[in-house]
Amino acid sequence: MTTPSNPLSGEMVALIERLAPNEGYSLSALDGVRFMRSNRPLGRTPVLYEPSIVIVCQGRKLGFLGDQVYVYDAQHYLVLSVPLPFSTETQASHDEPMLAVAIRLDLTDVAELILAIDARAGTPPDSAPLGIVSTPLAGDLAEATVRLLRALSVPLDAQILGPALVREICFRVLGGEQGGAMRAALAHQGRFGRVAKALRRIHADYSQPLDVTHLAREADMSVPAFHVNFKAVTQTSPIQYIKSTRLHHARLMMIRDGLTAASASARVGYESASQFSREFKRFFGRTPVEEVRDMKASFALSPAAPVGELAFTH
The missing domain is CATH 2.60.120 (Jelly Rolls)
Known part of the structure; x- marks a missing residue:
């Protein structure tokens, strides 16, 4: 290294x-x-x-x-x-x-x-x-x-x-x-800023139904223009971005909160647990159980260290 x-x-x-x-x-x-x-x-x-x-x-x-x-x-x-x-x-x-x-x-x-x-x-x-x-x-x-x-x-x-x-x-x-x-x-100006606003909306409301036509309207763009500008910023389509956001949040819920795949899928907006499991495996390359088992240490969230006990000399 x-x-x-x-x-x-x-x-x-x-x-x-x-x-x-x-x-x-x-x-x-x-x-x-x-x-x-x-x-x-x-x-x-x-x-x-x-x-x-x-x-x-x-x-x-x-x-x-x-x-x-x-x-x-x-x-x-x-x-x-x-x-x-x-x-x-x-x-x-x-x-x-x-x-x-x-x-x-x-x-x-x-x-x-x-x-x-x-x-x-x-x-x-x-x-x-x-x-x-x-x-x-x-x-x-x-x-x-x-x-x-x-x-x-x-x-x-x-x-x-x-x-x-x-x-x-x-x-x-x-x-x-x-x-x-x-x-x-x-500064969130221009077309980049309008896409950034849509991204913030997706992250705030990922568990709710999200319609690309409505997101494009909120960004004051036609649907084709929204797709082009969205991909320029994120390198993916709006639908794939929404899906990956939900899957990432579900993974963290399973790893950090101990939720089951069924509970996490419902929490992030999936109506079908089987559809969630299929899309999860397609995206991460492993089943929810396998992913949680292998990534538990990497994505665990620990509380702040007891810093009052730390002593450093400057």
């Missing part, structure tokens, strides 16, 4: 190893910030990421969407401006687990930052909006990440300093190498 060139990587790794002792996902002391840990390599795995910044401190992940491959490791971070189902490959081992911090984007805070950055620049970005980008990790962003991890290790620091540090990280990303494309996407 490549040795990280970032001089702060060692401290990042030590902090996350203590903050996320369990494999899978771990909550932090701050809402909207989670840790990701994998103690083993994982082949191509379907995932669903919300709009977020993912900074890998050790190990490597590859993201696959359409014909594009996105690398996020100790030298690169990943940003998603819209919720996207895609697939990932994880490079990790027991001795060098994959360790990452994921920061959910608060669209209200992000909108304020975009206004401030564009006002200072004098003109809005002329970059094409992108739903997902992988970008080299600059020193100022790495430093802000270390300060956030330190703050999350102390309850009072997490409460007082944490929100401002998250805001700084978002600011560094929006002003970074591909910040223009992210600002253009997150």
Whole structure:
């Protein structure tokens, strides 16, 4: 595995190893910030990421969407401006687990930052909006990440300093190498913005009946135009996106909440449990029972570590 060139990587790794002792996902002391840990390599795995910044401190992940491959490791971070189902490959081992911090984007805070950055620049970005980008990790962003991890290790620091540090990280990303494309996407203007609105609607109401004609009307597009623009952003059709969103949420319900396949299928809007099982196996390549058994560790959600017991010297 490549040795990280970032001089702060060692401290990042030590902090996350203590903050996320369990494999899978771990909550932090701050809402909207989670840790990701994998103690083993994982082949191509379907995932669903919300709009977020993912900074890998050790190990490597590859993201696959359409014909594009996105690398996020100790030298690169990943940003998603819209919720996207895609697939990932994880490079990790027991001795060098994959360790990452994921920061959910608060669209209200992000909108304020975009206004401030564009006002200072004098003109809005002329970059094409992108739903997902992988970008080299600059020193100022790495430093802000270390300060956030330190703050999350102390309850009072997490409460007082944490929100401002998250805001700084978002600011560094929006002003970074591909910040223009992210600002253009997150401003939710034009056709990209109308598709982004439809994606938010799907994620809010995935358990309800969703009609593509109605979604297109809400986006102020004809159905053919909606299909074309939707696929340009997500690399899939609206129907397939709705289906994959429901299947991803059902998988998490079975893994994290212990629901049966029948209960999860009803919870996400399926009327037929047998249809759910068929589509689940077609999408994930395994039955619900097999998928839950094999992915339980990778998608488990652990509570925040008892950070009051953590002690670090700076």
